[in-house]
Amino acid sequence: xxxxxxxxxxxxxxxxxxxxxxxxxxxxxxxxxxxxxxxxxxxxxxxxxxxxxxxxxxxxxxxxxxxxxxxxxxxxxxxxxxxxxxxxxxxxxxxxxxxxxxxxxxxxxxxxxxxxxxxxxxxxxxxxxxxxxxxxxxxxxxxxxxxxxxxxxxxxxxxxxxxxxxxxxxxxxxxxxxxxxxxxxxxxxxxxxxxxxxxxxxxxxxxxxxxxxxxxxxxxxxxxxxxxxxxxxxxxxxxxxxxxxxxxxxxxxxxxxxxxxxxxxxxxxxxxxxxxxxxxxxxxxxxxxxxxxxxxxxxxxxxxxxxxxxxxxxxxxx
Amino acid sequence: xxxxxxxxxxxxxxxxxxxxxxxxxxxxxxxxxxxxxxxxxxxxxxxxxxxxxxxxxxxxxxxxxxxxxxxxxxxxxxxxxxxxxxxxxxxxxxxxxxxxxxxxxxxxxxxxxxxxxxxxxxxxxxxxxxxxxxxxxxxxxxxxxxxxxxxxxxxxxxxxxxxxxxxxxxxxxxxxxxxxxxxxxxxxxxxxxxxxxxxxxxxxxxxxxxxxxxxxxxxxxxxxxxxxxxxxxxxxxxxxxxxxxxxxxxxxxxxxxxxxxxxxxxxxxxxxxxxxxxxxxxxxxxxxxxxxxxxxxxxxxxxxxxxxxxxxxxxxxxxxxxxxxxxxxxxxxxxxxxxxxxxxxxxxxxxxxxxxxxxxxxxxxxxxxxxxxxxxxxxxxxxxxxxxxxxxxxxxxxxxxxxxxxxxxxxxxxxxxxxxxxxxxxxxxxxxxxxxxxxxxxxxxxxxxxxxxxxxxxxxxxxxxxxxxxxxxxxxxxxxxxxxxxxxxxxxxxxxxxxxxxxxxxxxxxxxxxxxxxxxxxxxxxxxxxxxxxxxxxxxxxxxxxxxxxxxxxxxxxxxxxxxxxxxxxxxxxxxxxxxxxxxxxxxxxxxxxxxxxxxxxxxxxxxxxxxxxxxxxxxxxxxxxxxxxxxx
Numbered sequence: 001x002x003x004x005x006x007x008x009x010x011x012x013x014x015x016x017x018x019x020x021x022x023x024x025x026x027x028x029x030x031x032x033x034x035x036x037x038x039x040x041x042x043x044x045x046x047x048x049x050x051x052x053x054x055x056x057x058x059x060x061x062x063x064x065x066x067x068x069x070x071x072x073x074x075x076x077x078x079x080x081x082x083x084x085x086x087x088x089x090x091x092x093x094x095x096x097x098x099x100x101x102x103x104x105x106x107x108x109x110x111x112x113x114x115x116x117x118x119x120x121x122x123x124x125x126x127x128x129x130x131x132x133x134x135x136x137x138x139x140x141x142x143x144x145x146x147x148x149x150x151x152x153x154x155x156x157x158x159x160x161x162x163x164x165x166x167x168x169x170x171x172x173x174x175x176x177x178x179x180x181x182x183x184x185x186x187x188x189x190x191x192x193x194x195x196x197x198x199x200x201x202x203x204x205x206x207x208x209x210x211x212x213x214x215x216x217x218x219x220x221x222x223x224x225x226x227x228x229x230x231x232x233x234x235x236x237x238x239x240x241x242x243x244x245x246x247x248x249x250x251x252x253x254x255x256x257x258x259x260x261x262x263x264x265x266x267x268x269x270x271x272x273x274x275x276x277x278x279x280x281x282x283x284x285x286x287x288x289x290x291x292x293x294x295x296x297x298x299x300x301x302x303x304x305x306x307x308x309x310x311x312x313x314x315x316x317x318x
Numbered sequence: 319x320x321x322x323x324x325x326x327x328x329x330x331x332x333x334x335x336x337x338x339x340x341x342x343x344x345x346x347x348x349x350x351x352x353x354x355x356x357x358x359x360x361x362x363x364x365x366x367x368x369x370x371x372x373x374x375x376x377x378x379x380x381x382x383x384x385x386x387x388x389x390x391x392x393x394x395x396x397x398x399x400x401x402x403x404x405x406x407x408x409x410x411x412x413x414x415x416x417x418x419x420x421x422x423x424x425x426x427x428x429x430x431x432x433x434x435x436x437x438x439x440x441x442x443x444x445x446x447x448x449x450x451x452x453x454x455x456x457x458x459x460x461x462x463x464x465x466x467x468x469x470x471x472x473x474x475x476x477x478x479x480x481x482x483x484x485x486x487x488x489x490x491x492x493x494x495x496x497x498x499x500x501x502x503x504x505x506x507x508x509x510x511x512x513x514x515x516x517x518x519x520x521x522x523x524x525x526x527x528x529x530x531x532x533x534x535x536x537x538x539x540x541x542x543x544x545x546x547x548x549x550x551x552x553x554x555x556x557x558x559x560x561x562x563x564x565x566x567x568x569x570x571x572x573x574x575x576x577x578x579x580x581x582x583x584x585x586x587x588x589x590x591x592x593x594x595x596x597x598x599x600x601x602x603x604x605x606x607x608x609x610x611x612x613x614x615x616x617x618x619x620x621x622x623x624x625x626x627x628x629x630x631x632x633x634x635x636x637x638x639x640x641x642x643x644x645x646x647x648x649x650x651x652x653x654x655x656x657x658x659x660x661x662x663x664x665x666x667x668x669x670x671x672x673x674x675x676x677x678x679x680x681x682x683x684x685x686x687x688x689x690x691x692x693x694x695x696x697x698x699x700x701x702x703x704x705x706x707x708x709x710x711x712x713x714x715x716x717x718x719x720x721x722x723x724x725x726x727x728x729x730x731x732x733x734x735x736x737x738x739x740x741x742x743x744x745x746x747x748x749x750x751x752x753x754x755x756x757x758x759x760x761x762x763x764x765x766x767x768x769x770x771x772x773x774x775x776x777x778x779x780x781x782x783x784x785x786x787x788x789x790x791x792x793x794x795x796x797x798x799x800x801x802x803x804x805x806x807x808x809x810x811x812x813x814x815x816x817x818x819x820x821x822x823x824x825x826x827x828x829x830x831x832x833x834x835x836x837x838x839x840x841x842x843x844x845x846x847x848x849x850x851x852x853x854x855x856x857x858x859x860x861x862x863x864x865x866x867x868x869x870x871x872x873x874x875x876x877x878x879x880x881x882x883x884x885x886x887x888x889x890x891x892x893x894x895x896x897x898x899x900x901x902x903x904x905x906x907x908x909x910x911x912x913x914x915x916x917x918x919x920x921x922x923x924x925x926x927x928x929x930x931x932x933x934x935x936x937x938x939x940x941x942x943x944x945x946x947x948x949x950x951x
Contacts, residue, residue, distance in 0.1 A: 145542060
């Protein structure tokens with residue numbers, strides 16, 4: 001166990017080094033000069049040079065990177081060239097919204113897809129199965145920006161139930177109802193895209209498990225369908241779903257980008273785009289670092305969850 | 319040529335018709351797009367760049383109508399013209415990227431999958447790293463460095479699309495390279511290149527094509543997403559149109575909704591085409607509909623048997639046609655009586671047990687006839703009554719103890735459950751009875767075993783647990799489906815002894831299903847021989863052994879290894895195999911394999927004959943017993 005964790009941490013460190021350095025490299029290749037953006041095009045050349053030196057932009061890329069890395073090791077992730085706000089503050093402002101969005105989306109997606117998958121798996125070929133599989137297929141063809149457009153047209157413009165964009169989002173602890181009202185459409189957009197994936201995955205795994213001997217025997221013992229489904233079938237069928245959730249939780253932090261842009265939510269995705277376009281080496285690298293760590297940590301939790309779900313994994317049989 | 323024949327087998331001419339309406343509608347939609355894209359310049363459509371505020375032909379944000387079918391844009395552009403103008407970049411991007419990525423990725427994948435070893439390891443590692451890389455960062459950085467021409471986009475998209483193709487082709491190649499026709503070609507001395515080109519490539523075309531159709535959709539989608547973020551190509555694209563209209567969703571919804579819907583339909587069409595093509599490579603052969611139906615009327619038993627089966631007919635409706643798995647089976651069992659059902663695999667013997675308890679594989683199932691357990695009509699009584707009867711009156715043990723227990727639940731949960739649900743015990747009482755049961759079936763250290771999971775027990779122990787669960791509510795009928803087949807020989811005897819002891823102690827009726835006549839001998843009171851869904855002979859065990867009448871039974875007897883013979887004498891086996899249950903012969907079902915079969919055997923099904931206690935279905939039964947009265951038990 002300890003050896004496994006150490007191995008994982010080592011791998012995480014290597015991945016973090018690769019992605020953060022690549023981010024520096026790519027940003028360095030993009031055109032533009034932060035000093036000019038800061039001072040304006042007509043700024044005094046001497047002042048420009050001085051600013052560049054202050055920002056450290058006159059030194060070689062590798063030195064700048066190693067510098068940032070050294071600071072990052074002491075949890076100082078540098079600050080924005082333009083606003084002079086520290087990366088950490090920027091992230092701390094943006095992160096809660098993105099995380100709320102992601103958690104809401106996952107909850108909605110599971111609340112929709114698990115019951116539907118169970119109903120579909122109980123009667124493959126029934127109207128509910130055909131209808132839900134068809135919808136899932138259509139949802140797979142709906143990119144987030146089109147889905148958001150449709151949802152926002154129907155529920156915000158036509159019905160007026162929700163706002164078209166998120167403005168002055170109150171904290172979840174201050175005004176939970178208003179907060180949820182504003183976050184509903186963005187979360188639903190993300191959720192529906194997830195539903196398409198989860199539904200297909202869980203349905204086919206449930207149908208496979210229903211063919212197992214132990215399920216046939218449970219039926220032969222006169223146990224009810226509902227009991228069999230929830231207590232006997234769901235857990236052994238949920239391994240692939242868990243993997244998918246893990247991948248998506250990590251993916252959503254970056255993938256919420258489109259939805260954040262559409263509904264004007266100042267989350268991590270927006271911050272990342274702004275930082276890349278603005279050549280903010282430090283902020284962008286800090287975000288990429290955060291995403292990578294989140295990705296690895298979430299997947300580590302998924303692995304732990306595996307052994308809770310399937311006791312055979314605990315003793316290393318599978 | 320093996321590969322050619324296989325290729326044809328995958329796509330017979332008739333298969334194309336079965337792709338379905340949705341597939342052909344999608345093809346029609348794509349064809350329409352291609353037509354409009356190619357003939358855009360000669361069609362009577364307005365210029366996409368012409369602004370209505372200058373020409374006066376279209377008003378700003380004009381609603382859709384006769385003048386402009388798709389309405390007007392922010393500057394009075396004709397939205398129809400702009401949507402049509404967006405076809406070319408979308409299709410060009412999709413086609414070029416898909417073709418390039420499929421070629422390069424396919425070549426990489428085939429090489430890696432075929433060569434294996436170090437080449438494969440390096441390629442796979444590269445694919446994994448590439449897939450893990452944050453593509454968006456790359457896209458944005460490259461785009462802002464190299465500009466926004468179509469060529470740059472093609473380059474970026476191609477590079478990011480290669481890894482998935484390489485991965486899928488590698489997987490398909492690995493699977494195909496195992497197949498015999500590749501081996502055959504290799505052993506005939508074909509060169510590696512020749513095998514790759516002539517044997518593997520044709521078989522990979524369809525999976526790659528199917529993946530490419532979906533990849534096409536992904537390219538269109540990604541361009542849309544980038545355009546939405548303001549990072550599009552320097553041309554009119556659907557993504558750019560949607561991005562432009564999004565801000566006007568409140569006042570002029572058509573500006574964004576129309577191009578969005580066109581894009582959605584296009585992505586859906588490509589997905590449907592890809593799905594249809596995939597279905598061609600791996601057509602669904604398993605049944606997908608689960609439905610349980612009951613036909614006919616109940617026939618009441620004579621006397622009071624605990625298990626009464628009369629003229630039971632079970633039909634499974636599969637895509638290959640109806641399977642007559644059980645065809646007119648009947649027997650009665652009183653308390654304490656044991657019946658052995660013997661037959662080859664596929665004879666329908668397991669399906670008899672499943673028909674009694676009503677648990678079937680995924681298929682539509684029709685049952686006709688009568689199954690009474692403890693006086694309850696299991697086919698027609700209300701569901702709750704049937705379930706309660708199953709829970710209290712029937713115990714079942716299945717063939718494979720490794721799959722009979724739920725791997726994710728503790729032994730305790732599994733053994734206690736039927737007692738709590740149907741036995742009316744609370745959890746504590748159920749637990750102490752569980753301990754008792756575990757001891758009863760001979761499990762050492764039951765306290766510890768209760769807390770364990772199935773995988774921590776040996777096969778024999780697991781079978782004992784299954785038996786303990788079956789006994790939980792003191793059933794009157796025990797159904798055992800090959801309970802010893804999957805076990806070691808020594809454990810087999812222990813389990814059989816245990817079952818025999820339990821039967822005597824609890825006075826249970828028992829049905830023992832097996833393919834092994836020797837198991838039945840000395841264990842059951844009566845034997846039923848099953849063949850192709852029918853009981854062809856049934857009688858007291860002693861009599862079946864001493865005086866078999868049906869030619870199939872006689873042949874079966876001949877195939878039991880005789881320990882009195884010298885150890886190297888040849889084992890007699892029955893030549894041939896049973897008839898398909900979807901296509902049964904009109905006459906005797908054993909006729910094909912019987913040395914006594916004649917014209918009548920092939921044309922006319924033999925009726926059940928012989929005395930009630932020992933009946934059989936055969937036109938040429940074995941020798942009559944000298945005296946019929948006074949034999950048997």
